[in-house]
Amino acid sequence: MELCCTVVSDIAGLEAMQGDWEALLDRSDCNEPTLSPLWILAWWRVFGGTDGRSLRALRITQGERLVGLLPLVARRVWHRGFPFRRLESLPSGEDEADEIVSEYIGLVAERGAEEAVAEAAARALAGGLLGGWDEVVLPAMDGSKRAPFALADALGRRDLMVTLTERGRSPYVTLPGSFEAYLAALPSSRRYLVRRSMRDLESFGRGELVLSVARTPEELSEARATLVSLHEARWQKDERSGVFSSAKFTAFHDAVMPALLERGALELSVLRAGGEPVAALYNLVWNDKVYFYQSGRRADLPPKLRPGIAAHALAIRMAIDAGRREYDFLGGDVRYKLDLALDSRPIVEIRAARRTLREALRDHAERAAREIARLRGHPETKRRPVEAFAEEEP
Structure with a gap:
């Protein structure tokens, strides 16, 4: 049976699907607290509606059964002076001073249906079901799971510029x-x-x-x-x-x-x-x-x-x-986490952008800024957000 995609654009719609949402998490390979209704609804009540955010949660069903969920928000951001219409993972995108640092977020898919759910999500995104956008940014995904790679592959089959980047690692202990x-x-x-x-x-x-x-x-x-x-x-x-x-x-x-x-x-x-x-x-x-x-x-x-x-x-x-079964230190390769952990998993980010003049100008400006920083001896580095907030141990 073909998968059907619908968009939930208000908090009442998200609240109404909590039971199906939690059941989907139980059937998925990504049952994480940061993807739960408890965490995401609380985040939206604090940050939703600020900075021009609007809710764009993609609900993916097979018949009456919920088989996938991609919680997103839409807002405008600026890259090197250029305005971009962005779709980004819910919950993410806060100002640095307010950042909750939610990890293992992104696409939820029923176990075994990751490719089909990713294909449906990519089709909905590329087809404009979630409205107009210039870029999709899905940070802090669990790079040890199949869903991020399935989604990146599915987006890459459209006429989009897609990157999947490792942004850090999460040390952990299998107990x-x-x-x-x-x-x-x-x-x-x-x-x-x-x-x-x-x-x-x-x-x-x-x-x-x-x-x-x-x-x-x-x-x-x-x-x-x-x-x-x-x-x-x-x-x-x-x-x-x-x-x-x-x-x-x-x-x-x-x-x-x-x-x-x-x-x-x-x-x-x-x-x-x-x-x-x-x-x-x-x-x-x-x-x-x-x-x-x-x-x-x-x-x-x-x-x-x-x-x-x-x-x-x-x-x-x-x-x-x-x-x-596990003690997870979450992101950040600070010394005390590495001292206590026995292994680590990658944290990855997906970015997809339409092939537009605006994207070409953004890319050119980013490359120029990195080259200038390199010549000055101050290469740009992306802040590892969990490290910035987790307590450092001397």
Whole structure:
């Protein structure tokens, strides 16, 4: 049976399909929290309608069955002085100061139907079903899955300029049966780092090292306040602002955290040494995986102490004890993630553009800017957004 594409252009339409949407995620190879109604609807309520955004969610069905979903927004952006009509993944495209940093987003397809769903999505995009556009930008897709490549291939069969670019990697741990097995899988120097970090912090806390997880709304409120306080203090030490200084970032998480807690998908934990909070982790739990999203740590501890390393080690042990299958550090190849991870997966971006004079001028301007930067000895680099927001561990 041929696949049918329709466009959902208002929030009520998205809300009405939540049941089918969640069922599709369960049948897909990309059941991620950032692709869930919980996350995306909360994002739209904060960012939707701002900066000229309008909703363009592509719903792909086979008969009455939802087999694909491509949540998009339309807005105008500027490239080197040229205006472009852009379609981009929902949720993405926030101003840098407000950025939620949603990863593993993009096309949702029923498992085994990725090629057919991608072909239907490409046909709808190229055929103008979602309205006029100059470029489609789908950032932060999981490059270990088939859907991004199927979509890039399908778009490439149209008269479009298509690129699929690796923008970073996401370190992770496939969790073994025991914490000792995890430690044994680490190279000896990194295994020593983990054990030494835990031992030093235990000594600092006179043997009292406890990672506690918020289980009730009251505990959530207290743990959230601790997270924000530790996070902001850490960045203020470097005379910079943390992410919670953004009103939109804060509004989004004010909505998402209680919803995640109610669903059993939030693991907001505080690490205490000698009864005093020294670190906090904001983790998500979804589809038997733990995702590290945000953190904070005390900025006035002795330099040799590594509370972040210790907190993650304890969170990994807790995930193993709970029978989880993976601990995902999300994007960013910062040192502490690489020290703790055992593998990584690519994060990719698809960009498709129509062959127009405007695109040719944009491309020329981009090439010229890169060449000028190279000649000046300052090559342009694309900021790795998760690194910019995740807590750095010395």
